[in-house]
Amino acid sequence: MPKLTGQCLCGEISFEADGDVPVMANCHCTACRQSTGSAFATLMFMKRDDIKITGTPKTFEHASDAGSTMTKHFCSTCGTPLFTQNSSREGMLGIRAGVINEPQEFTPKANVYVSSKMDATILQDGIPAFEKMPG
Ligand SMILES: [Zn+2]
Ligand SMILES: [Zn+2]
Known part of the structure; x- marks a missing residue:
């Protein structure tokens, strides 16, 4: 996996990430839909230590259904x-x-929380779909 870089729309916050990405998935849960304003969230979970963040994001905490x-x-x-x-x-x-x-580096391996996906969202063939979070 080559180095990943990114930034927010205004550029105040940016990051560089270098390391393994053990979890790559699309999440269709209600909290992801609300917090992204999108049909589903696209997620790449990495070690926090592998991500260098410039700028200070604001945070919001909530409880998951689990x-x-x-x-x-x-x-x-x-x-x-x-x-x-x-x-x-x-x-x-x-x-x-x-x-x-x-x-091109985002290649989701699963769709999770498809029990709450939007009817209009078409799931890709060839990767598993889980009603909730697997495991
Ligand atoms: Zn911004
Ligand atoms: Zn989610």
Whole structure:
């Protein structure tokens, strides 16, 4: 995986990431739809230590349906959603893949929470779809 870079719409927050991306998925849960304003969220979970962030995102915490604490990181100037954190994935940070400058590197391996996907969202063939979060 080559280095990933990205920034918010206004450029106040940027990042460079270099390392393994063990989780790449599209999430169709209601919280992801609300927090991104999109039909689904595109996620690349990496070690927090592999991501160097410039600027300070604003954060918002909420509880997931599984009881863990979710933290959304976004630009307080332009509102771009950048990262998401799940207290049950210690030390990991999820990059919202829509913000990366290397879009060809996002190759989702699964669709999760398809139980709450929008009817208009068509799922790709060839990768698994899970009603909720697997495992
Ligand atoms: Zn911004
Ligand atoms: Zn989600």
